[in-house]
Amino acid sequence: MxxxxxxxxxxxxxxxxxxxxxxxxxxxxxxxxxxxxxxxxxxxxxxxxxxxxxxxxxxxxxxxxxxxxxxxxxxxxxxxxxxxxxxxxxxxxxxxxxxxxxxxxxxxxxxxxxxxxxxxxxxxxxxxxxxxxxxxxxxxxxxxxxxxxxxxNCTSAIAALPLAVVQRLFGLEELILVSYQAASGAGSAGIETLHYEAREASGAPAQGAPPQSPFVARLHQNVIPAVADVGPDGTSGEEQKICEELRKILGLPGLVVESTTARVPVERCHSVAIHCRLGADLDLDRLRAELARAPGLALTEDPHGPRPLECAGSDPVHVGRIRAGTRGKRSLCFFAVGDQIRKGxxxxxxxxxxxxxxxx
Ligand SMILES: NC(=O)c1ccc[n+]([C@@H]2O[C@H](COP(=O)([O-])OP(=O)(O)OC[C@H]3O[C@@H](n4cnc5c(N)ncnc54)[C@H](OP(=O)(O)O)[C@@H]3O)[C@@H](O)[C@H]2O)c1
Known part of the structure; x- marks a missing residue:
């Protein structure tokens, strides 16, 4: 390696x-x-x-x-x-x-x-x-x-790595992030809960008492469209952290960031769909070349990747589905997956x- x-x-x-x-x-x-x-x-x-x-x-x-x-x-x-x-x-x-x-x-x-x-x-x-x-x-x-x-925060770290490359090449003006966060983001209780629920759903005999779930609803076979508590303005604590932390890590206090965080029944690895409005026109070839060279990143050309199951246990943040957006020449979309217990x-x-x- x-x-x-x-x-x-x-x-x-x-x-x-x-x-x-x-x-x-x-x-x-x-x-x-x-x-x-x-x-x-x-x-x-x-x-x-x-x-x-x-x-x-x-x-x-x-x-x-x-x-x-x-x-x-x-x-x-x-x-x-x-x-x-x-x-x-x-x-x-x-x-x-x-x-x-x-x-x-x-x-x-x-x-x-x-x-x-x-x-x-x-x-x-x-x-x-x-x-x-x-x-x-x-x-x-x-x-x-x-x-x-x-x-x-784990999602902030995973999103920040490719975004820092985008910022260096083209500048960043606006971001929209949607995260698909693994059960283990809620700690060992999250992993135990997902295992317990999956076992129960399979009809296998229960092994011991059910763990105390850190989730607001059953996670197995489900998606919970807010990670952490939701405040009076409808924003979740996780979404607020991601916005504030990305601005601090990237050194862009004025960056417009909007995010939605969802908990998904995946054991390990957070995934993030990221849509950017850039400060300059996108050059996809240059972006791919720089992402491939950047430390801590792994680029995939798989049109249906990266995916959490295959990325679990690995060090880099995996980036794929890189494409121009439909909102003009300064529009970019991509998907990032990282093992949030490791790189996050x-x-x-x-x-x-x-x-x-x-x-x-
Ligand atoms: N999970 C992630 O993906 C992730 C990613 C980034 C950051 N973080 C952050 O990292 C921290 C740990 O997360 P985690 O997922 O590892 O949580 P976790 O699985 O729930 O583990 C929490 C740890 O803290 C210990 N602990 C709790 N209360 C304690 C006390 N009063 N005195 C001493 N130890 C105490 C627990 O000990 P016992 O086993 O004895 O209870 C356990 O070892 C959290 O702040 C979390 O937000 C987590």
């Missing part, structure tokens, strides 16, 4: 995802290690040959995190305090794969105690003093070695950590 396919940052080649001996010497904590994202991050760290004795896993209670088909078992201990850094003696870097309420309290406490923090929740993303980073796009924001970095969360966070310079 090439450097580009593995989503590596140019200049960090030679180690998986740019994870070198300097990074492996750090004591790393994963808070929320038993969740969908924390577990993936632990797998990625092991794949990047981070010593397992320097990976500290925290969640709500004591337990074991079984990885690599049960071949590796990491101890999990409970997080004692969200307000103080007492659990983090000797920790160099903490990944917060936790609900927003926990990150909001814990991140400042850790920074205060000198621990570097990469927060994967939405708690701090829009704070002006916190960089919101997709390394291939705005990795330059890490040059000043910030102590706290936010990882974007754990992998992007690991890449941020890899790209962070040593603290002075």
């Amino acid at each position: 090439s450097t580009k396919e593995r989503g590596m940052i140019p200049g960090n080649e030679g180690a998986p995802w740019g994870w070198t001996d300097r990074h492996r010497s750090q004591h790393v904590a994963i808070v929320g290690a038993t969740g969908a994202v924390g577990r993936e991050l632990a797998q990625l760290l092991l794949a990047a040959e981070h010593p397992r004795e320097r990976i500290d896993c925290l969640a709500r209670r004591f337990g074991k995190l079984e990885l690599a088909l049960g071949r590796v078992k990491l101890d999990v201990r409970p997080l004692e305090s969200t307000r103080e850094a007492t659990d983090f003696e000797g920790t160099d870097l903490a990944f917060l794969c936790t609900p927003s309420g926990i990150s909001r309290e814990l991140a400042p406490a850790l920074c205060e105690a000198g621990v570097r923090v990469i927060d994967l929740s939405s708690a701090l993303r829009m704070r002006p003093d916190v960089p919101l980073v997709v390394p291939e796009i705005n990795g330059g924001e890490l040059r000043g070695a910030p102590r706290l970095v936010a990882n974007p 969360a754990a992998l992007n966070a690991l890449q941020i950590a890899a790209a962070l310079p040593a603290e002075r």
Whole structure:
């Protein structure tokens, strides 16, 4: 697999995802290690040959995190305090794969105690003093070695990667995005719920009590046309995040963005249909050539792709169905699919950590 396919940052080649001996010497904590994202991050760290004795896993209670088909078992201990850094003696870097309420309290406490923090929740993303980073796009924001970095919303990160190329070539004036978001975007409860509902629908005998569903309705055989709570203006929280975060990551505060987010009965990978109004005339050949070259992207010529089932578990954001729109020469449409637990969360966070310079 090439450097580009593995989503590596140019200049960090030679180690998986740019994870070198300097990074492996750090004591790393994963808070929320038993969740969908924390577990993936632990797998990625092991794949990047981070010593397992320097990976500290925290969640709500004591337990074991079984990885690599049960071949590796990491101890999990409970997080004692969200307000103080007492659990983090000797920790160099903490990944917060936790609900927003926990990150909001814990991140400042850790920074205060000198621990570097990469927060994967939405708690701090829009704070002006916190960089919101997709390394291939705005990795330059890490040059000043910030102590706290936010990882974007999964759909924002997936959409931003191809959009950054479009912006560089033609400029962006308006965007319409429609997302088809996987069950695992709602964490391990989302995956368990989809499995349970599918099993129940097949008539197979129930195995244990039904999980507590994070969805407002049955998801199996269904589409729920709003992800997260819907506000009084009819916009969902997820739609608001996508609009605000895309403007911040792309550095385009005036960009007009409209989005609709839907939850679909897919286990893994978010898909996004994107319609753009450009600042200059579209040149499709040039766009295809640049998308094919850009780090972190994989272009497909399959007229019916990319699709989540085939993209699950892979690093790049897959882009296809690239075509001129019908609204004049500045109109572009395409489809993007990314494994949101990897590039939308754990992998992007690991890449941020890899790209962070040593603290002075
Ligand atoms: N899933 C995605 O695709 C995705 C993508 C981008 C960003 N994110 C964000 O990443 C974060 C984690 O998401 P997820 O999908 O992994 O959620 P998840 O599967 O529900 O996992 C949540 C994790 O947080 C832990 N936790 C919850 N309350 C805690 C507490 N009071 N003290 C200590 N640990 C606690 C849980 O521990 P227990 O197992 O012990 O309960 C679990 O390890 C969220 O902020 C989410 O918005 C998720």
